[in-house]
Amino acid sequence: SAWAAGCPVIVKAHHAHPATSLIVGRAVVESVRACGLPEGAFSLIFGEGRTVGQALVAHPDVKAVGFTGSRAGGRALFDLASQRPEPIPVFAEMSSVNPIFVMPGLGDAKMDEIATGLHGSATLGAGQFCTNPGIVLFPAGEQGERFVESFLSKMRETAAAPMLHEGIRKAYGQGVETLAGREGVDLLLAPEETPGDGRCHATACVLTSDARSFLSDESLLEEVFGPSTLLVSYEDSSELNEVAEALDGQLTASVFGKEENLPSYGPLLDILETRAGRLLFNQFPTGVEVCGAVVHGGPYPATTDGRSTSVGTGAILRFARPVCYQGFPEELLPDELKEDNPMQIERTEA
Template sequence: MRNDSLFQLQDANTPFAGRHLIDGVWQGEATAEFHSYMPAENRALPWTFPEAGSAELQALMQSAQTAFGQYRQTSRAARAAFLRQIATEIEVLGSVLVETVMAETALPQARVEGERGRTCNQLRLFAGLLDEPAASTYLPAQPQRVPLPAPELRLDTVPLGPVLVFAASNFPLAFSVAGGDTASALAAGCPVIVKAHNAHPATSALVAQAIDKARQACDLPAGVFQLVYAQRHDFSAQLLQHPVVKAVAFTGSELLGLHFQKLIQQRAVPVPFYGELGSQNPLLLLPEQLALHGAAFATALAQSVLQGNGQFCTRPGLVFVPDQPETGAMLDMLTGSFTATSLVTLLTAKIAEGYRHSCAVLNGLPGVTQLAEGRSALVEKGCQVLPRLFITDAMRWHELPQLQHEVFGPATVLIRYRTLAEIAAILPTLKGQLTCTVYGTDQDLQALQPLLPLLVDCCGRLIRNQMPTGVEVCSAMQHGGPFPASTDLRFTAVGTASYQRFVRPICWQNFGG
């Protein structure tokens, strides 16, 4: 058993040996081969972690299955209390958590504190949902109905079972160990197994500690929440294909997500796979809006693309701008914003390498021009990259399928169009998106009306006159969309409706109201 004091990391030079949390016990021996990393300094941290194997897999699944039998029977009030206690325990971690996240991600303090607030708020949001009576539909029996009597029917939901959550890299708190997937699954009555992300393992240990303390305080089964570390891909495959797992939540690359989906379909009994795989979040600037508010648009776009160093899944990566007299001034402003930047630090060296490769591909495409690049006396290396701005013409769209490949990082592609007819020809070819955004006046929108159904078909959230970076966590949010934005466009990964991913309908006939 591991004492809490061993989790009190002091600074980036303090050795720390992490462990798995399995069946309520911290176990497994850390190895030097699996260590945390400090992207800001491109160096390893003295924080090491264990590698899971067959013994850990068996223990995880046995504990989760046992816990499900008990946890599914808990009251909504008990689950609400658990979620609120998790939020409290995360807040109790204080500066230790903030400093650990900053060390492992290079995210600034204000961003980390804001994400911590979002994480705790969404836990409490689900608790509030559980405070309300469970939704059900009841129809009384009609024994006198002719020609046949009608039975008594009640439509309800039941939890699916143990849920496997793959923590995301770009939101080390809000989409990670205690993020929206975990919160919604626990709210639904499902035990959770989290595969910690290799980019922030110490952060994962701290948050797991908070969840386990909340579990103990609420006297819940040990297997309600478990955390496991693994760098090997074959262990992730074994997790995905284990029969105890009844649903999987994943946020990551399209390539890995498709691989996971294939593995799940190979199971003897396939289960739901809720994957968020990628989005370019196209943005359409309309003519009158540009003429009246071009400068404000340029400022907002630069801020949105560069926010979080471009590592938001809602970053606008394809921006359609009209080719008209005011376009030049707007482009000058955008170019100035990008050239005023310097090296920025991405979450991992792998992400940075992928970003540099994607930008090199764009720069080599015929008809694509790099308008701007950040300036630095230092060379891009490790986790450090330069922001970039590209431009091409709408007439080349159909010749350049590479434009639809997501560039994860601080870059965007401007696409000049002359008429809305060019946009109408492009929209049916767009891949599924989390968001589509329109910047336009009322007069602009009147001209755009015939194209709105095409925009709706592309995305899960259609936005007007506001950048897509920023997702409100509430009951009215849809964070998902047609493939590859998500693998099941009927559900959201953000907001209280995400609870529906981890329950299924059950009809009770003649059991009483």
């Protein structure tokens, strides 16, 4: 989207994957040349992450920043950019637990279907998708218990998969250990110590709690990056609303239920609209369609700018500065704005 807006792009290679970054970078350079873009349209920089990243953000020729990573890293870059003599926007995608709300009265067959879909969504890419569902609210009672058992049996069968690097694998283990140690949280499936040849493989984890315990401990809201799911039981719709109110900003929030019952959950949907950039009904969040309507963003701390999206045609707006030409004669307008459209571009007229 930065190229679509006419901006050159500087990428900071990840320090844990220099060779992979170089391979990808060379492929991008070849593509840039094949498309006839000018030299300098793409640059790849190697070096220690914090030092190089901060230097790029502080450089006066850099006018906007895109970042995906931890909340601490994204916030540090955001604060640095805000302190410049000329502050610039930082579009940082940081943390999101992407809650799922399962409504009561769905029946065992439907609940088992949800458990199957949840397993696939929670373990996709070793749980490292930014839309990974980390917290699931389900109705208490016998049906809820069967849902937990169904999901647990599927997670037990999940093979170890590689995470991005050893540091992230260690952070995953530490995050699970911290979460499992909180009052009111039970560890049903612990990740195995099977790091693999690269010392970065991880296995699935399942924890449970209840809405009252969840609401009494803010640390349960924190993301555990990896194939980990916290299942939280609730007694009634008022507890669901309380949980939704307690949530930080999220990329997504999903609701599973019967269409005819949705009106009775209007208060919940109203709350979720203020908490997430994308609301889903009877769908899992890990699939992100690239289209004009999609919003891949959300209120802080999911991102540093809840008005933006990093996917879809709206993503170009992060790297464009609107300019209005009012009252100018036709011959002095940029070609993009001339009435006869000499560049033959797609335009929307107000």
